[in-house]
Amino acid sequence: MNKLLIVGTVAFDAIETPFGKTDKTLGGAATYIGLSAAYFNVNSAIVSVVGDDFPAEYLELFKSRNIDVSGIEIVQGEKTFFWSGKYRNDLNVRDTLETQLNVLADFSPKVSENFKDADVVMLGNLHPLVQKNVLDQLSRKPKLVVLDTMNYWMNHTPDELKEVLQRVDVITINDEEARQLSGEYSLVKAAEKIHEMGPKYVVIKKGENGALLFSGKKVFFAPALPLKEVFDPTGAGDTFAGGFTGYLTQSSNVSFRNMKNAVIYGSNLASFCVEKFGTERMECLKQEEVQERLQQFRMLTQFDIELAE
Template identity: 60%
Template sequence: MSLVVMGTVAFDAIETPFGKTDKIVGGAGTFAALSASFLYDQVKLVGVIGEDFGDDNLQIITSKGVDVEGIQIIEGGKSFFWAGKYHNDMNSRDTITTELNVLENFDPIIPESYQDCEFLLLGNATPQVQMTTLNRLKNKPKLVVLDTMNFWMDIAMDDLKAVLKHVDVLTINDGEARQLSGEYSLVKAAAVILEMGPKYLIIKKGEHGALLFGEGQIFSAPALPLAEVFDPTGAGDAFAGGFIGYLAKVKTINFTNMKNAVVYGSALASFCVEKFGTERLQTLTHEEIEARLKAFVSLAKFDI
């Protein structure tokens, strides 16, 4: 049994008020798989890279035990590249460059060894690629989590709605929930979105935490107040990876476990933003995760 993550494996060049990087390893699939690897040991990644990616960079992923058989390496191709600059408030950013490169014709391949997939994370990608990935699994996974963004709502809303019919959990931010539903109130937005297919909806609110809707209940998870957010890149993907990684570990799907999964996802995301790119996830230890979870408990606990 395994947890399959489909998502981009890419280069990012990032500028924040704290500094800037050259091309470093990034991509939704990378962040999500690394994050999940701390909670579950059978994480398998589906994606595509160019020859320029290099073994050293791939090793950042494999060193955490993530299976990369499902990552196609396109001969002579160049990896997806994104360059962006964050504003001072760290909540908004400008895209400087987007080079799709090998991502343009990405046709996800599911190796035979991935067909034991029980938990599937469809990372942020075109809804068509997300649908193809799902269709190429011979058995329907126990849980399908989909992450997406406003960009796909702008240019491929019908495709997105089609894949949503087959999804158990959708993770989006508050602006995206409003766009997808046409409702300003997040409570009303959630009601509309839960009619579109997903049984659970997670609305990510960055520094304000996350809301989980499902089974007629709502859970509000806090975000850890941080003195510095060094680089927000990948935080949403690390959240999704931690979320599904926890569920793959505990196996049982119910609202109680979903709530814990949101807290695990939030904890992983809180580490992700402490350094550039995947840097913090590379050095992260289980002891640090345990301590951070205790901080979340202390942050949210009251006794009425």
């Protein structure tokens, strides 16, 4: 089995949506990426940091999904990263209520020996120097390096971000971030500018409006599955990234054509994530459900027009 190395936060979240609220629950980018990628036949590992308040059962959950947790450092006497947020009525805007960096403030990632030769590396949203630090520890060039980031790093560490971007094959960001990073309103032009910064592939996530994959002149689009109910969008972007990288790690084929499939799988898995609070839906997801939904994506997007009418 191929190896997927995931770097990102493992955290406590407290979430409030118009449909209810959670107490402190399992969250963090690496958590969602890992649970999503676990749908595929891959050896994955999470590199992260938590405090001694982090429940052993959560680590067991990862292990039960064939996720190596030896790279999750547990800092004694410190607390796990905590985020709480509240979504507005239409679920498209969320306000951060509280952020406690805790152990994340001094996070120095340590990649375990067994994953220094990972096939695919997924750099979750973190300080660009932490992302770079992970790449520096690798023993060989991975087949694919995927990076997620956000506007915070564009504002506060633009030079460090640009440096790490030069070493990245795929960037996944949302539409507003793509506009900010490139200074272009048109997403086509934004992707062109971002290509020039390093990433050969640019994935622009538009939430309920789907995701675009750009590479040179090529472009592919995957819609979000129209759902009757969306309970909690938390983790949808990371679940997308987990499906995207999990599929590419399993299939070991990083052609544009296969990357289309990865975008569909990312959208597929993300469509489950939002159906319940936090990681709840991803924890009970079955293979057959994903395959059935793949068929729904096919019905949703595939058409059959003869070219010459």
